[in-house]
Amino acid sequence: MxxxxxxxxxxxxxxxxxxxxxxxxxxxxxxxxxxxxxxxxxxxxxxxxxxxxxxxxxxxxxxxxxxxxxxxxxHTSDRYAIHSFSGLLTKGLMPYSxxxxxxxxxxxxxxxxxxxxxxxxxxxxxxxxxxxxxxxxxxxxxxxxxxxxxxxxxxxxxxxxxxxxxxxxxRMRKFMAPTIEIHLDKNQFPRPIDDPELYIGFMEAGYGWVFPNRDKIIVGICGLKHKNANFSSLFKNFLNFLDIKSQNSSDFQGHPLPYGxxxxxxxxxxxxxxxxxxxxxxxxxxxxxxxxxxxxxxxxxxxxxxxxxxxxxxxxxxxxxxxxxxxxxxxxxxxxxxxxxxxxxFGPRTLRWFVNAANSPLAEMVHGMRSYSLLRKKHWDF
Ligand SMILES: Cc1cc2nc3c(=O)[nH]c(=O)nc-3n(C[C@H](O)[C@H](O)[C@H](O)COP(=O)(O)OP(=O)(O)OC[C@H]3O[C@@H](n4cnc5c(N)ncnc54)[C@H](O)[C@@H]3O)c2cc1C
Incomplete structure (x- = not known):
């Protein structure tokens, strides 16, 4: 019926x-x-x-x-850090948590x-x-x-x-990004971490993240498939770089993310x-x-x-x-x-230059206080 x-x-x-x-x-x-x-x-x-x-x-x-x-x-944090292969690029304080x-x-x-x-x-x-x-x-x-x-x-x-x-x-298929994520107990991560971290330069048209929660750490990557052939091995490289040991590929979980x-x-x-x-x-x-x-x-x-x-x-x-x-x-x-x-x-340092030069407007864009379109103050209709 x-x-x-x-x-x-x-x-x-x-x-x-x-x-x-x-x-x-x-x-x-x-x-x-x-x-x-x-x-x-x-x-x-x-x-x-x-x-x-x-x-x-x-x-x-x-x-x-x-x-x-x-x-x-x-978990709540009002700070962030952006890293590349060669180390910390920039870090800062956000206008809102x-x-x-x-x-x-x-x-x-x-x-x-x-x-x-x-x-x-x-x-x-x-x-x-x-x-x-x-x-x-x-x-x-x-x-x-x-x-x-x-x-x-x-x-x-x-x-x-x-x-x-x-x-x-x-177009739908081309810009559907694969992602891989694992959730670790806090003691599986090699150092204490309280603020979200982004990692660039590990892949084309994508990035990695390390997000702290109260009891766990979320580590993931996302990027366009046509730019990054072997996603699983990119993720393994990322884990190695972070010094995260003994993760089986069977623990990796993936889900598509619309990305453009x-x-x-x-x-x-x-x-x-x-x-x-x-x-x-x-x-x-x-x-x-x-x-x-x-x-x-x-x-x-x-x-x-x-x-x-x-x-x-x-x-x-x-x-x-x-x-x-x-x-x-x-x-x-x-x-x-x-x-x-x-x-x-020009390499990952370009990002450091950009983030440092546009720090405050960029942070406001991420939060939606300022528009990605023409950098104007954003007025939401709610
Ligand atoms: C690894 C990863 C990390 C992310 N991190 C962030 C982040 O930190 N911050 C952020 O803002 N966004 C993040 N996102 C994006 C965010 O998770 C999604 O954009 C958001 O969940 C979309 O919500 P939705 O309701 O549209 O779809 P979904 O949350 O995907 O929900 C779809 C629902 O439809 C149901 N469904 C699907 N197919 C069927 C079917 N055939 N019949 C019945 N039910 C069905 C599913 O069970 C599900 O409950 C991330 C995404 C991924 C993959």
């Missing part, structure tokens, strides 16, 4: 929870479908910037303190917020196909869901996106894509948490407006994306090519 809703949300992670919460709190009938059972593991560094904190407060009423109370945030979330707890908490607002949650519900024109979603269980609108929030390998005819699949393949019109028929499903990740540092929450909220609010006024939500969604999100992704994309090419031509 087909279950009928105002909106079907495919994926119950950040974009899905933000969309579901936005719709359900306005009284619309929403189903959120996810193949996983929460809490579930999600590969991620978990770094939150200022704009994510601002959005979490605006949308969910959450603060760093309320998230720390439930252990969703478990970075917060680090445990995605297992964070994602479940936001999903339950959507549920408490009235959304129906279907876990262990794997979507196999969706009809973007007629709002029908089918699942491996044999269940079928129909809605006046679908929001595809099912991540980088989105099944919903596959049903879109107009996607440039070659954002869709400018992530919509088709009655379907809107949000978060990684639409490639909406900042292509310099790979920040996706904020963009998933923000695009999920925009998608949910646009559909709510369309349902309330019996109008097409797609123009409103597209307008908000193009006013707020797309200029940031484009600006970060331009900056990354400038930096990656400069590092390739």
């Amino acid at each position: 087909t279950k009928k809703y105002d909106a079907i949300i495919c994926g119950g992670s950040l974009a899905g929870s933000a969309a579901g919460f936005s719709l359900a709190r306005q009284g619309f009938r929403v189903a959120i479908l996810d193949r996983a059972e929460f809490p579930r593991k999600k590969l991620c560094g978990g770094l939150l910037t200022w704009k994510s904190v601002k959005l979490l407060k605006h949308l969910f009423g959450e603060t760093p303190d309320s998230l720390a109370d439930i252990d969703a945030i478990n 970075f917060h680090f979330v445990d995605r297992k707890i964070f994602d479940q908490h936001l999903l339950y917020k959507a549920q408490n607002a009235g959304a129906d949650i279907f876990q262990n519900m794997q979507i196999t196909s969706s009809d973007p024109m007629h709002g029908v979603v089918t699942c491996t269980s044999g269940d079928t869901f129909s809605g006046r609108f679908i929001i595809g929030a099912d991540g980088a390998n989105s099944v919903v996106r596959r049903s879109f005819p107009h996607i440039d699949r070659e 393949n954002y869709l400018e019109t992530p919509t088709h028929g009655v379907t809107l894509l949000a978060g990684d499903a639409g490639g909406l990740v900042e292509p310099l540092f790979g920040e996706g948490i904020f963009f998933a929450l923000c695009s999920g909220m925009y998608a949910g609010e646009s559909v709510a407006h369309g349902l309330a006024t019996n109008t097409d939500p797609i123009p409103l969604y597209t307008q908000r994306l193009h006013q707020q999100i797309i200029p940031e992704l484009k600006g970060a994309d331009r900056l990354r090519w400038l930096l990656f090419r400069s590092v390739k031509l």
Whole structure:
């Protein structure tokens, strides 16, 4: 039997929870479908910037303190360091702290917020196909869901996106970056570390990171595949450089990260894509948490407006994306090519020069206080 809703949300992670919460709190009938059972593991560094904190407060009423109370945030730092093969390039103080979330707890908490607002949650519900024109979603269980609108929030390998005819699949594939991450106990890392560290020069068009948490250290790399042939051996080299011993390749975990393949019109028929499903990740540092929450909220609010006024939500969604999100992704994309090419031509020290010369504006861009587009002060619409 087909279950009928105002909106079907495919994926119950950040974009899905933000969309579901936005719709359900306005009284619309929403189903959120996810193949996983929460809490579930999600590969991620978990770094939150200022704009994510601002959005979490605006949308969910959450603060760093309320998230720390439930252990969703478990580390905070207002410093950073950037290294290359030859040592420390630069380090500094940020205008606002970075917060680090445990995605297992964070994602479940936001999903339950959507549920408490009235959304129906279907876990262990794997979507196999969706009809973007007629709002029908089918699942491996044999269940079928129909809605006046679908929001595809099912991540980088989105099944919903596959049903879109107009996607440039070659560009999508080319700029889908592999990542590898491991989570270490603090005592497995060779030295004490309290602040996030980035590592450049180990690969082309990519970077490595070491993010401290309260009880663990997250070490990872991401970069464009067509520029970096053997990802696993690059990661081993990185671990060796960090002096991290005895890690088996079987402990390495990978997940694709949209890295410059954002869709400018992530919509088709009655379907809107949000978060990684639409490639909406900042292509310099790979920040996706904020963009998933923000695009999920925009998608949910646009559909709510369309349902309330019996109008097409797609123009409103597209307008908000193009006013707020797309200029940031484009600006970060331009900056990354400038930096990656400069590092390739002139070596990692170029980055030290750049970061030292543009320290304060760059830090404000990372946090979203200043726009990647033309360096203006950023005015978010929330
Ligand atoms: C290694 C790594 C490190 C990262 N570090 C950071 C960081 O430090 N800071 C940051 O801001 N961003 C980071 N990101 C990016 C960030 O994790 C993503 O951008 C963000 O999780 C996107 O959220 P989302 O809701 O769009 O998709 P996801 O979080 O990927 O969620 C998609 C959901 O859809 C479900 N799903 C998928 N397919 C189906 C299906 N067929 N049927 C039903 N359900 C389905 C999944 O179970 C999942 O719950 C990192 C990413 C990676 C890979």
